[in-house]
Amino acid sequence: MRMYEEDGAVAEGLGHGLWIEEPARRYRLPDPVRASAVRAALIVSVTLIQSTITFFLALTGSWLVLPMALGAIAGTVVATWGVLDVLITRQTWNQRYGVVSAPGSTARDGRRERLRARGEAGAGPPTGRPAHRIRHPAPGRG
Numbered sequence: 001m002r003m004y005e006e007d008g009a010v011a012e013g014l015g016h017g018l019w020i021e022e023p024a025r026r027y028r029l030p031d032p033v034r035a036s037a038v039r040a041a042l043i044v045s046v047t048l049i050q051s052t053i054t055f056f057l058a059l060t061g062s063w064l065v066l067p068m069a070l071g072a073i074a075g076t077v078v079a080t081w082g083v084l085d086v087l088i089t090r091q092t093w094n095q096r097y098g099v100v101s102a103p104g105s106t107a108r109d110g111r112r113e114r115l116r117a118r119g120e121a122g123a124g125p126p127t128g129r130p131a132h133r134i135r136h137p138a139p140g141r142g
Contacts (some may be wrong), residue, residue, distance in 0.1 A: 029090075030097070036089045040082035047075035 029037065054068040 030093050033086065033090045033093055036082075036086045040079070040086045043075070043082040044079045047072065047079045050075050 028034075050068065051072045054065060054072045057065045057068055
């Protein structure tokens with residue numbers, strides 16, 4: 001990459017580019033969550049603008065205060081729905097796609113140690129039914 005000296009001469013060598021790539025601090029939101037967040041941000045911003053205009057119309061005593069106030073109240077309800085939509089969409093996404101159902105290495109190690117301790121104690125493999133379990137009578141037999 002060519003770099004320029006203060007007098008305008010070209011100096012050969014490696015230099016810094018226009019910017020330096022840095023890794024992202026957080027992962028990008030999933031598409032449905034990002035779409036609902038953008039929608040909620042637009043709705044909230046329009047509602048705030050509408051509320052501000054209603055405030056200034058109330059100061060001037062204009063007849064448009066009543067319709068704008070009703071619109072601002074409706075906008076507040078819709079904005080609340082938009083924010084809740086973001087939270088619900090995010091939670092739904094995490095429940096569907098966020099959990100990897102694979103046991104961790106620590107879980108495997110603990111299981112190995114328990115099996116090894118059981119083998120050394122001479123208990124043998126588990127029978128499938130715990131000894132402390134209370135058996136209930138079959139349904140229909142009082």
